[in-house]
Amino acid sequence: MTKPFNFPFDREQYLEKLGTLDDADIKVGLAALALSSRPSNPIAYYLDHLGKVTKDILNLYEELIASSAKDTEETDEFVGLINSPKNPIECQLKAIQTILFDHYSYSGDLDDYDDIKNADLCAVIDRRKGMPITLSILCIHIAKELGWEISGIAVPGHFICRLEVNGERVLFDPFSGGKKIETPALRKLVKR
Numbered sequence: 055m056t057k058p059f060n061f062p063f064d065r066e067q068y069l070e071k072l073g074t075l076d077d078a079d080i081k082v083g084l085a086a087l088a089l090s091s092r093p094s095n096p097i098a099y100y101l102d103h104l105g106k107v108t109k110d111i112l113n114l115y116e117e118l119i120a121s122s123a124k125d126t127e128e129t130d131e132f133v134g135l136i137n138s139p140k141n142p143i144e145c146q147l148k149a150i151q152t153i154l155f156d157h158y159s160y161s162g163d164l165d166d167y168d169d170i171k172n173a174d175l176c177a178v179i180d181r182r183k184g185m186p187i188t189l190s191i192l193c194i195h196i197a198k199e200l201g202w203e204i205s206g207i208a209v210p211g212h213f214i215c216r217l218e219v220n221g222e223r224v225l226f227d228p229f230s231g232g233k234k235i236e237t238p239a240l241r242k243l244v245k246r
Contacts, residue, residue, distance in 0.1 A: 063084070063087075063088075063097050063098070063101060065087070065088040065090075065097065066088075068084060068085070068088045069085075069088050069089070072085055072088075081195060081198070081199075082191050082194050082195050082198070083104055083175070083191060083192065083194070083195025083196070083199075084195075086175035086188070086191050086195075087100050087101070087175055087176060089175075090174050090175050090176035090177070091174055091176075092176075093176040094176065094177075094180055095176075095180070100175070100176055100179055103179055104179075104192075104195065104196070104199075107153060107154060107158060107192075107196060108196045108199045108200060110153045110157065111149045111150060111153045111154065111196055111200065112149075112200055114148075114149040114152055114153055115145055115146060115149040115200075118145040118148055118149060119142065119145050122140050122141070122145060141219075141222070142219045142220075143217055143218070143219040143222050143223075143224050144224075146197070146202055146217050146219065147217060147224055147226055147232065147234060150193060150196070150197070150226075150232050151226075151231065151232035151233075154192065154193065154196070154228075154232065155228075155231040155232045156231075158182065159182050160178075160182050160183065160184070160189060160192065160228075161182065161183050161231060162183065162184070162185070162186065162189065162228075162229035162230060162231075163181075163183040163184060163185065167185060171184075172184045172185040172188060173185060173187070173188060174188075175188055175191060175192075178192070185229070186212050186213040186214070186227070186228060186229040187206075187213045189228035189229055190206050190213050190214065190215050190228045191206075192228070193215050193226075193228050193232075194206055194215060197215075197217065202217060202219075203217065203218040203219065204216065204217050204218070205218075207225070209240075209243055209244055210244060211246070212227075212229070212243060213228075213229075214226065214227050214228070214235060214243075215227075215228060225240060227243075
């Protein structure tokens with residue numbers, strides 16, 4: 055995990071600096087915060103929130119990994135039947151799903167999808183709902199802060215994320231609560 059954000063955040067300076075950075079050095083969450091139209095709270099509130107969510111996801115991930123390792127050492131055939139993930143990529147996805155979407159209640163805005171607030175990261179954080187791209191920005195920012203391999207994937211009319219660990223990949227949909235997307239569902243999404 056990278057160092058916590060602990061210096062003053064000047065939105066205009068950050069936006070000017072973005073043009074000089076390599077793509078790999080851009081922190082997409084900070085860029086989205088800098089582009090936010092009018093934060094209803096001080097920008098430090100949003101930075102703190104991102105830090106807290108990131109820390110919570112890391113803590114759960116570490117618990118899941120420890121539990122998974124313990125389960126594989128047990129000989130009892132019933133151990134691990136509580137839907138505990140068994141490998142790192144499943145643990146990453148489970149931590150994102152549980153913390154971001156269950157605990158913090160982020161969701162896709164099905165009622166008013168075209169509301170401009172769904173594209174403004176500060177408003178999304180305030181309201182805990184947004185459109186696919188802003189919810190994906192949250193996932194991408196957090197995962198990258200944790201050093202995880204994640205990328206965003208534009209699908210016609212939608213946006214999803216892909217986690218990768220040791221060559222294993224999993225697609226998930228932040229707009230649908232982080233739901234894992236299997237190949238048939240991806241085909242339907244593309245056709246839709």
